[in-house]
Amino acid sequence: MLSRLKRDLTMAEAARAPGGARLDLLMIADMVERGAKVLDVGCGDGELLRLLAERRDVDGRGIELSREGVNEGVAKGLAVIQGDADTDLADYPDDAFDYVILSQTLQATRQPRVVLEHMLRIGRHAVVSFPNFGHWKIRLQVGLGGHMPRTDNLPYDWWDSPNIHFCTIKDFRQLCMVSGAKMERAVALNAWGTPLRLNAPWWFWNLFGEQAVFLLSRGR
């Protein structure tokens, strides 16, 4: 177990050094099979799509809400379209992709459950990464500070935050349950972006994981 963690860490560290890629994105890339067909929902300026193309040789497409992000992505030669995760996933046919990825976007959707169910309809797998609202620092800010939390990852004031549906790792597991999603793999990353002990119990992840990455497939 320790050697696996060590390997993950070395891989992550080595990868971050030259390219400067975010560790949570590397973690996602690690969950995607080589050569797969991938849809990145909320792809921003296309950083993850580029990473996936370079490292995993995927056939990647992206949807992004912000026009600047889209136009930047298209100008980089990526297949990105302007669209809204909440409304536009319905237009995709079943089984169109091997993986549908939602990276740091779940909390900004209006209907997270609908989005997740579409992801699992469109793709054989879904990969979801999100900031864990159960992290101890956040609990501390709400519980003792008595105010909405602000962290390096979540720098917004409550009134101008695009994030309207925060959840904890525990909450997300509940969503997977009600949506009939099967959890294939899960990783929690600490404040430094490194994975937590794999054999740690869920409550430990929920307290010390700042971010979580889940690989899901259709259950039942």
Added chain:
Amino acid sequence: MVELSAPDAQAPSREADSPRDSLVVRFGPDRPLKLDAGVELSPFQVAYKTYGALNADRSNAVLICHALTGDQHAASENPVTRKPGWWETLVGPGKPIDTERYFVICPNVIGACLGTSGPASINAKTGQPWGLEFPVITIRDMVRAQAMLLDELQIDSLFAVAGGSMGGMQVLQWAASYPQRVYAALPIACSTRHSAQNIAFHEVGRQAVMADPEWRGGRYLVEGTNPRRGLAVARMGAHITYLSDAALHRKFGRKFQDRESVTFSFDADFEVESYLRHQGSTFVDRFDANSYLYLTRAMDYFDLAADYSGAVANAFKGAETRFCVVSFTSDWLFPTSDSRAIVHALNAAGARVSFAEIVTDKGHDAFLLEEPELFAIVRGFLEGAARSRGLAPASSAPASSAPARK
């Protein structure tokens, strides 16, 4: 009153048969063009221009499809108007469609009047201009003729097809009719079907032409007249649809034309009136009135879904072509919703598609204008496609001479 510049009624007809500064391929009776109308056009000819050089494995050809009143002079001075090519902003050495890297072909469409067979051309059977005897043509007919031109040039597969407006319709038709021959497609400011509003605008234009007594039932070239006023009015009306309220306000507002106040007459008191009259009168010097009828009709008839059992997605099923769809926020002729419908169909077909909407107040005409964001997107899209097709970058592209010129 529409002020008209020096009349030269014969200019379009001369250009229609022997275009200046263009290459022409003539298709004899053995190679007729089969039209959607159920008839064959034969003999016929296609005028075109090329820019750049075809590479050794003939894999760097880019087809440019022109819009309603465009022509083959995309990237070089137009011999009729003496103005720069209509897409010189985008096509040329070092430009987004880089002629140092790609071999660009721009044909004049069937039904037009700059050297490809159309109503102003001479009908070989009668020795007279075709006029309304010319068969009604469609976007698909234009594309068929282009495919025959490429056969002639021995270009099996296009690296890219690009065009805006009616040109974009041709791009979509190319991808639907010849998916194997199109590696990348760039339909800009267009739609998979002409809307009722657009058909309505076209009808107004056609009625303006036909209401001109000089139109003579379409026989003006034979009778030595020219429906200049009708065509100018048609152009004035259409031109408004190519702009936007915001752009007109920005450019003209309520500014007076060479006067301090209104004159209580029907003179062109306002700058915007003067501008439109100028647009109308310069247009008739370079365009054939009947061509205008035929080409607007071809756009009206365009409806990809109707040709593919009701669903546009069927037109692109299994498409390997990569698409880049572009729209402009202030385009009310082909609004973003039209482009979004293309994207939905392509997604439903599982095609590889990019889609960008560009913020501008310049309206539909934005695709012809200085739009840095459009340039960046076209450049990036083509570069990405070139990488994946293994096309050499501009500096190391082996240059062979252009293919056989007829």
